[in-house]
Amino acid sequence: MSPARVVFWAIFTVSGVWLQSFMPGLDFFAPGLVLCFQEEDTRAVVALAVLWLLLQEGMGSLAFGTGILWYGILAALFFFGHWLFEAKNFVFMIILGVCLGVMHFALTQIMAQLQDWLVSPGRVMMESLLQAVVFPVQWGLIYIIYSHLEQNGQDV
């Protein structure tokens, strides 16, 4: 991985943590993971996925395992959708965003039930809607920045 990409992913990770502190309940690493699948090699994908998984599990309040399901299902959806859609199509990202929104609601309820905890369905529903909207927008933004970075790197 080039130094420019390392810096890009470092800034992306720190910004993600900050954005998550401003908008509780949302995942700002998921669009990064999809971009990784599209652009990076396997080693980089695994390294970043493990880092983000540990961050999400550490800062969350549910028992370990929710993050594995969350990113596991996202990866499965991406590779399944890859056969049907163009991987970098914005419509595909909108569909992925909707799936993530539904998954956030379902996973939070199921995992909370497994731990015998109560969560407010209204709040989780609102977070799910926001997640569905934020995901494609954030993916679009980081895709533009990443592409710009790639072009500049080739020019150099």
Place this chain on the structure above:
Amino acid sequence: MVLFLYLGLFTWNIRTGYMDTLASHTGLELTRWMLTPGRWAWSRVSSFWERYVYFVGVRQEAESLRQDLAQTQEELVAAREDAARAKRLEELLAIAPLPGWQKEGARVIANRLGPNAALETFVIDKGRRQGVDMNTPVVAPQGVVGRVLRASLSAATVLMITDPNSRIPVVSQKTRTQGILTGRGAGATLSLRYVSLSAPIEVGELLVTSGFEGIFPQGLPMAKVTLVTRDGASIFLNVQAQALFDPQSLEEVALLKKAEPETPPAEAAVDESLPDASRHLKPGPDKKTEVKRKSKADQDGSRAIDEAKPQKKARGEGQ
């Protein structure tokens, strides 16, 4: 196969908590180090902006006094900020430490974080290195805020009493009515459960911790009763209460830790004057040898008394 492995990992973690500890010591710790520098930078930028805005106003007012006034106002803004912080910290310090408990201040560095933050929590900048552990009580100057849910080396996640999963036994201060105080989510009042219909609880009463759960010290203020009604056919009263702190304006909190038990001075003195003889004992002699040694010691003792007598006499003579 994958599902089987996942369920195995999940249940193993629920039983042992190893993966949670791993996630806390890596993820939560990293989060703390990513957020703290940003908080510092933000406070610097906001302070600079406040000074800048005021500076522009002063320049329009009187050009000749601009330099002096700017400096004075800069100091004033800084002093106001210091005073506000000092007031908050003073209030925090004013929480009287309960007997057998120590308190330690901590800063709130973030509220709920990430998609897995399903509970009403916030993150503080103190962790296991500072003696913070699971269930450490967290209080504000107004009253109890919650308890530590998980901790890494230098950060911890606190579960607030407003969360529906927080259930704390309390007693009303005036009428001594007991119940379980439960959260109902962000922005909602708390609910006091299992209060019998004949209980004499009143609106406006303060609810304090009963200490029955063994986590919180007894008598800490928690909430104020706002509503007492009968609810249909229920055999319990419907009691609602308002938390004493504002979750949106929490900046600093205090952690209550059990103090190390001190050794009473008298006992310590006795311990020092009486060295542990058992440590100097050699492998036990038989009874016969012991009897011989005892008789020899008696002889030596009588000789020693005889020797001491003339000495005493001599000492007496000198007086």
